[in-house]
Amino acid sequence: MLDKKSFRKEAHKLVDWMADFYENIENLPVKSLSKPGEIINQLPKNPPAKGESFDQVFKDFESIILPGMTQWQSPKFHAYFPANSSYPSVLGEMLTATLGAQCMIWETSPAAAELEELMINWLKPLMNIPAEWTGCIQDTASTATLAAMISAREKKSNWSINQSGFDNQKLKFYCSAETHSSIDKAVKILGAGVENLVKVEVDESLAIIPSSLESAIKSDIENGFIPCAVVAAVGTTGTLAIDPVDAIGDICKKYDVWLHIDAAYAGTALMLPEYHSMITGIAKADSFVFNPHKWMFTNFDCTVYFIKDEEALIKTFEILPEYLKTSTRGQVKDYRDWGVPLGRRFRALKLWFVIRDFGIEGIQTRLREHMSYAKWFANQVNENQHFELVIEPKLNVVCFRIIGSEKNEEQLDELNAKLVAAINNSGEAYLTHTKVKGKYALRMVIGQTYVQQHHVEESWQLIQDKANELL
Template sequence: MNHEEFRKNAHAAVDWVADYLQQIEKYPVKSQVAPKDIYDQIPPSPPGSGEPFEALMSDLDSIIMPGITHWQHPHFHAYFPGNSSYPSVIAEILTAGIGAQCMVWETSPAAAELEERMMEWFKEMMGLPTDWHGVIQDTASTATLTALLTAREWKTDFQSNTKGVTERKLRIYCSTETHSSAEKAVKIAGLGSENLVKIPVDGEMSMVPAALQKAIEADMAMGYTPCMVISAMGTTGTLAFDPTKQIGEICRQYNIWFHVDAAYAGSALVLPELEWLREGLELADSFVFNPHKWLFTNFDCSAYFVKDKEALIKTFEILPEYLKTKTRGQVNDYRDWGIQLGRRFRALKLWFVIRTYGVDHLRSTIRTHIGYGAWLANQIEKDSHFELLTPQKLNMVVFRYSASDKSTEELNTINESILTQINQSGKAYITHTKVNGMYGIRVVLGQTRLEKNHVKNLWGLLVKTSDESSH
């Protein structure tokens, strides 16, 4: 493909993306294909000679698109959204075209300095502690692992990177509702999953601080070394909020690294009125949230903050001859701030999104989504056939179809059937959770293109499907 062909084909590709996003509601939200449907349409061997661009686009439509679940569809209410927006897409195109590998300042000074400034913008927008230092990671899972590795080094006087961790029995604490990335991080860090202590939760599925303190003291009595506590600001299952301030005070009392995982709900910190979310954050040693979930920025883009950047850098820095530069110490070489050496130019899409919309519009949209959550919760509470399983929080609602003459097992089967039928219809995509053994439908109302009529349509679909499933 030469320069002129690229120009022509790139225009065609952008037109395709524009048409796709404009007409996205014509697609079933969740892909309806069966396993191997796509695989069997792809030739077992690669072509010997090049094929025309038109053939690629034709096969994109006929082979690939039926196997796509449409995360940008306004009826995507599953998991947490992987949001996008027009300015973010444009920035991704430009990032790919520039093709920079942004491992150190000298490999693209603009990338490093824009990233530094974007993290400062977030601190101002969200009311985060001013003494934190920010860096963009790919995902919250990577950020949690980064925090854990830093905590491990900090707790072992930076000896475990060289001597290993076999002499210290380090313990990590989280609630029973904490994201699975915590257990994965403990395994990768070589601490052993049996040293991840899961703390009980209360009726709202939040970590119980007294139980945490009891577990810490019991471990210390047995010769273990408490290393890190992972607190959730919005769990995946029910959007439960662990009490940040109480947990932070326990960590300070026992000299334990305190990491706050706000992967999804952290974006709501842009709202000044949600002051309760900030309570105790100054006690955190590290914090992560994902703009790629609820701030309209393409995956992947995870904002990670740390109080002690020297501990972070000391954990990860390795300086072979080929990475030595004359600017070292004067600038942020972000390859020392995490696991990856190679780094994408992720700050550009943040810059485009924030400047295009402005802070006021971002806040307004998130307020609107929270209002949609309150509206749906209100419909559920007024309908005798449904019940909330947890208090409605922000823009997520966890509920179930209910009937007094049916057992928990029968209701679990009915609710699973409701969810399956809705997803198979292609009209919406929702996922489930379990709350004290009860099968719950969880709906997240945070998609970029979501409007009130979509929420009303979803409620109508839930009512209609539940009527059919319960008879």
């Protein structure tokens, strides 16, 4: 069993291992090559009766667990959206784990609450969020969106549903078919029923069509339903499509509907002044979410949730049992009232470390570099007769496919599925796919913290090599 002396010794060894891991991560398969059941079958079925040495535990970690991990911090990880880390973030996370604080209210750790408030205040002017808004740090965008949807439900029902439950409330929620699945989940959880989530038509760029949204709202009103909330995506998961916030905001204001903006990934680009136009009209919205843990070099989990009406949020989630009453209530922000969980991690610390270590200029430089690499990659696709872009690239995401000589769409889908499998099975890069207007497409996401031009070039060469083998 570890004691103070052995803890110090092993901790020093772990830090050296961590530094070596990052230096050598490019030599590991990006996507784990493990087969289903392979990990659990190497481990004992029952826990040990007596404690084991840390040396033995760590040997099993290296030989069994590590090969079963997909390397999200590899500069050749181009799948999904990144869950980025960085050196300052890792150090901040280590201190958070060491402190082991449960930061549910101000009194349980005043510095945690006030640093969280400071991070919100730092980010607002940088991202062009209205100065009068406030916010907090949640775990994921799914949780923040759920908080927004429940707040919208309560405000629309004058907080009666929290008190009495649904009583034939015919609430309707709206988003595009391109919006993240967390919206569907939120509508299920809050009790409205997924049948009352309206998927609105999109245009050629896969952004929601405002006139179609208004038509859907008007139709629902005529049929006795109550429009409750709209989710506008600033960067959809599939293609980074950007819904027209300003026009949607006008519609929401006209019909008294809550507007939530989901910018989970693309929101980080708002750190660049040239991308503030993505949220033109945000003052008409009610809430906004983005994930520093996706593209702002901060360890998962760390989601920033901004809200216009702080009191509406607190009124929705506030519960005050005797054991949580404090003398400072009303003078400070008790973030347990700002969302679903009572318990809260000290997430602000690692974000503070990242911003101070990189500086705003450092963050901006990295973001612009990632976008320049994506532009280079898109040009390579355009210039290669065997490939095509399936939609105009946005930010640092390129959706493309191999076309070969066969024009049958079903066969092209199969060919592209084989291509992405060949790439991932090589262990040398990791990409995922999406469907764009019905076409199977590969997504090249260039956003890992320390990715460089040569990594992108190597991945492009790999893609071409695997394509040539298939052709």
